[in-house]
Amino acid sequence: MERYFKLKERGTDIRTEFTAGLTTFLTMAYILAVNPIILSETGMPKDALFTATALSAGLTTILMGVFANLPFALASGMGLNAYFASLVLSGPLKDVPNGWQIALTCVLFDGIIFLIISSLKIRTAIVNAIPVNIKRAISVGIGLFIASIGFINAGVVKIVDNSLTAGDFTNPQTLLFVFGLVVTGIMMYKKIKGALLLGILVTSIVGWIYAGVIGVDVAATYGIFEPAWRNLLSVPPSVAPIAFKFDFARTLRVSMVPVIFAFFFVDMFDTIGTFIGCAQKAKLTDENGNMDPKDTTRGLLTDAIGTIFGAFMGTSTVTTYIESSAGIAEGGRTGLTSVVTGLFFVMALFMSNIFTSIPSAATAPALVIVGLLMISVIKDIxxxxxxxxxxxxxxxxxxxxxxxxxxxxxxxxxxxxxxxxxxxxxxxxxxxxxxxxxxxxxxxxxxx
Structure with missing residues (x-):
């Protein structure tokens, strides 16, 4: 394991990689609940979507670790899943019978195009061509972006009528976030190993206890969920209703070309940005901000394979997650971090009740602190x-x-x-x- 993942060479060890992998998983676990909710609006069965989300995230993240040796995790991308749903609900596929099958086929074509471009190393050339100051700026921008996700998840910032506004600090969800931020900040100051992970766990426990005191209905209103301890283990629902449900005949039309391009464009440059930002934070780049070409190519190939595999399973575009930076902030430097994250996604198939009950307010402090850590390169611009x-x-x-x-x-x-x-x-x-x-x-x- 030491030789394969190059642990000593990258200044890490098995314990650090495990902590980093679990931290990344916990900051991403919300996708197990959110992705099925978004995509089920198109008529796809929610239970099957849960399995497809967990399985595609788990296996592709493990592949990223084993094949590319990078501490990057993958799952169905937020934003891209909303675009998928909008195509069927209000876009060109509105009122089209089983329109989600056409959207799923567009995702498949997106992945195939990605795979071809990545194999030709075009994506690697694009990454290396971006000037070093822009690369550093991308890392800083991602830091602010991931912090904004944390603030929104915690209710500190709200979106009202497409505008950002201040949240309610008397809201239990926001108070839980403040508690978690203070606790995590203290542990970071004292340089406690695994501070981000411990902060998530402590805050989750407090949220669960509070939910039990005030009652499930009120807790659900504020986004704090009581874990279903009595049904800890569950059998994963089948993906048969959505797996391999492609509709090539209705997708191979001129009118669908812009849709495929939109999937392709956003996925490609979101991935490139995530790679640049996370690689710099993990200190896997040279003085020009470039990764090892072999690592870049393998990582981008894995991302493309993830999109294709996700389409096979029946979910929207699988892409590299900026939440990977949370594990990197905990010291994750190799693919072993990704393997651990992927294994937890696979475990989640059988323990969905506990993993989907982690309050968003408990992971929000970690996202905000990771945002702080990622903007540190601004001094080098x-x-x-x-x-x-x-x-x-x-x-x-x-x-x-x-x-x-x-x-x-x-x-x-x-x-x-x-x-x-x-x-x-x-x-x-x-x-x-x-x-x-x-x-x-x-x-x-x-x-x-």
Whole structure:
């Protein structure tokens, strides 16, 4: 195990990797409950979706660990699952019988295109072509984005009529978050090993006890759930109703090309952004912010395989999760972290009651602290005098949390970088790949 995962070489050990893997899982476990809720609106059975979500996340994350040796976890992507549902409920597939089968086929094509591009190392070339300041900005932007997820999950920030507003600090969910943030912060200050994981566990226990005191109905209202201890073990529902349910005849139409491209575009650049941000935090990059080309290629191949496998199982796009940074913050540096995370997802198939009962307010403090840790690279961004470097970096940083999209931050960062360099006499600093990307992004911004 030491030789395979290169534990000593990356300055870690089995205990640290286990703690990191469990931490990543706990910060991602919400997807087991949320993904089936979102996709079931399309008419897909919720029980089968739970199994598909857990199985695709578990097996692809294990593959990421074993094949790519990276501490990155995968699952059905938030945002992409909402887009999947919107296609069927209000988009071009509205009122189409079993429209979810067409959407699922679009996800399959997205994965196949990904696999081809990753095999040709085009995605690796794109990652390496992004300037170092933009890469650092992506890491900072992801940090702010993941912190915003934590604040929203805790009720500190609310979305009302598509606008952000302050939450209610008398809300039990928000109070639980404050408790968890203080407890976790104290443990971080005292440099207690596994502080993020311990913070999640302690806060969950307090949430469960509180839920038991005030009653299940009230607890559910505030997003704090009482674990179903009496039914600890359960048999996973079958995925047969949704697995391999493709509809190629109705998908192979010109009208579906934009849909496939949308899946492809968002998935591709969300993944690239996550890779860059998490790799920098895990110290797996060189001075130019580049990972080992072999690790990058294998990681991106795994991500593409995950999308295809997820489509086979019957779920929306499986992609690399920014919550992987929580495990990285706990010291995860190798694929062993991913193997542990994946195994917990597989275990969740048989213990869904306990894992889906972890309060979102209990994992929110970890996300906020991880956000803090990820923005630390902002000090390395050169914004002293060169505005052609500073402005693109700032746009990449700020648009990610404001638009809730990693890909949007990358788009605006790269387009502004190329335009500023081009019109300030610094065209020689722009690579051919950056010109191509900027052209594609401009077309995307105009016609999306």
């Amino acid at each position: 050169d914004i002293s005098e060169d505005w052609t470097e500073a402005i693109p970096a700032f746009l990449a940083i700020t648009t990610m949390p404001f638009t809730s999209s990693i890909s949007e931050g990358i788009v605006l960062g790269i387009v502004s970088y190329v335009l500023l360099k081009l019109f300030t006499g610094k065209a020689k600093q722009i690579s051919l790949t950056m010109y191509v990307l900027a052209g594609i992004f401009i077309i995307y911004l105009i016609f999306r």
